[in-house]
Amino acid sequence: MNSAEFEKVIDEYGEHLLKIAYFYLRDRETGKDIVQEVFISFYSAADYEEQGKLRAYLTKMTVNRCKDYLRSWSFRHLQFRNSWIETIHTERDPLILQEEKSEIAIAILKLPVKYREIIIFYYYEEYNMREVAQFLNLSENTVKTRMIKARKLLKVDLSLDYWEVLSIE
Incomplete structure (x- = not known):
């Protein structure tokens, strides 16, 4: 190359x-x-x-x-x-500023890694459950279980408007 x-x-x-x-x-x-x-x-x-x-x-x-x-x-x-967490919001990197301003992104950042990665690959990378499972070397049922748990955790942190965005599949 x-x-x-x-x-x-x-x-x-x-x-x-x-x-x-x-x-x-x-x-x-x-x-x-x-x-x-x-x-x-x-x-x-x-x-x-x-x-x-x-x-x-x-x-x-x-x-x-x-x-x-x-x-x-x-x-x-x-x-x-x-x-x-507050220091994350005060940084002004233009590359991620758009992501940081989003209430959804802030809530996702608060999740533990094993739930955060499922959300990232499903919603941001737009992989389906099977692809996420293959990508992370997990069973599809594990991915589904973690998605359910991640959504429950996010529902607590997000306002109703933002929650509706993630609850639609």
Whole structure:
């Protein structure tokens, strides 16, 4: 892959991958680091042959890196402040500003990762339940159960107008 092709890949998928990483990690800077690692790995992988959609491949790499980070010692031993969620809303990154202003996005960010990822892939990536299950290496019933639980948790945080958006399938 030459540098012009690689730059095109970054331009086309960078914003999408940053949003995915942000929704997983709830930290813009760490999300940028993860996306950068994904692109470095992709560029270094000379043996990559496109067998499906490049977007899905890069998304899967990003999700796996995010999960690895969330399991890491450094993440698990961080001390979070009570005002942590408030700091998310005060950052002014134009890439995610639109997402942060949304009451739905804020409620999704409060969900635990195992519920958040189901919502992200179902509503934002528009995968069906079977595709989400395959993508996350879970059974379809597990995905459905987590979706039910995620919706219950979101219903508590969302006003009726926003809840109606998510309750329609």
